[in-house]
Amino acid sequence: MRHMKPKVLALAVSLALASFSPTAFAADSHLTYENRLSANIPLSSNVYNQLEKLDGLGYIRSMRTGAKPYTRMQAAGWIKEAADRVTANDAQYVHSMLAELQKEFRDELEVLDGGTAAYGFTLKEWSTGFAKYDGDILSQKRTKSSYQPFASNSDGYWLSVDGNFTLQSV
Structure with a gap:
């Protein structure tokens, strides 16, 4: 296809948007966080730096570095893993970073805890x-x-x- 006419392009975009499913990562008991369908995190996001820092500090052991982009559900699983390993005696910046990530991935963490996904998208x-x-x-x-x-x-x-x-x- 060498050139797409504006009407054809508009139709293609409309069909793509109509096929979007806001329940793409709805709770499903037999899926792990690693294979649940969810949106990718943009490669420009600071989330990568934060997750890699937590991984480097030993709070995340299951993260496979270098396989980017990560999905939001993968990140939520690693955030949950890090939260389970953080103690009250750990550095304040670790607690701040984790709190920021938990806020950003609130909906995905809720799904991992057995809740349902929020409808819609941001x-x-x-x-x-x-x-x-x-x-x-x-x-x-x-x-x-x-x-x-x-x-x-x-x-x-x-x-x-x-x-x-x-x-x-x-």
């Missing part, structure tokens, strides 16, 4: 972008595919010669 971050590819599209005869050489920083998007518009939300 828009945490959004971004727009425009890109245009101004090069040749090369064909691969053996694999019957094509590629765009030197299309760096395209995040996996196939860039149209007519221009591309993206809208992302978290």
Whole structure:
């Protein structure tokens, strides 16, 4: 698809929004926090620094570092694990950091404690972008595919010669 007309784009966006399920991480007794469906935490979030600090201090033992982005349910599980290990004698900044994380992930922690998920969603971050590819599209005869050489920083998007518009939300 080289160029998407505005009406087709509007229809595609409408269908995507209509298919959104606000109960995506509803309580389910046989799922662990690691495999519950939930939104990813934006890579620019300070939550990563806080979780990695708690992990480095030994409060989180089940965290697999480097496998980003983390989901909100994964983070909630690690926050719960850290909270179980923190003692009254630990440094004040650990308690402050944990309290901040518990506030941010209140809904997910409630689900992990057997509650139900809150309906709806909160828009945490959004971004727009425009890109245009101004090069040749090369064909691969053996694999019957094509590629765009030197299309760096395209995040996996196939860039149209007519221009591309993206809208992302978290």
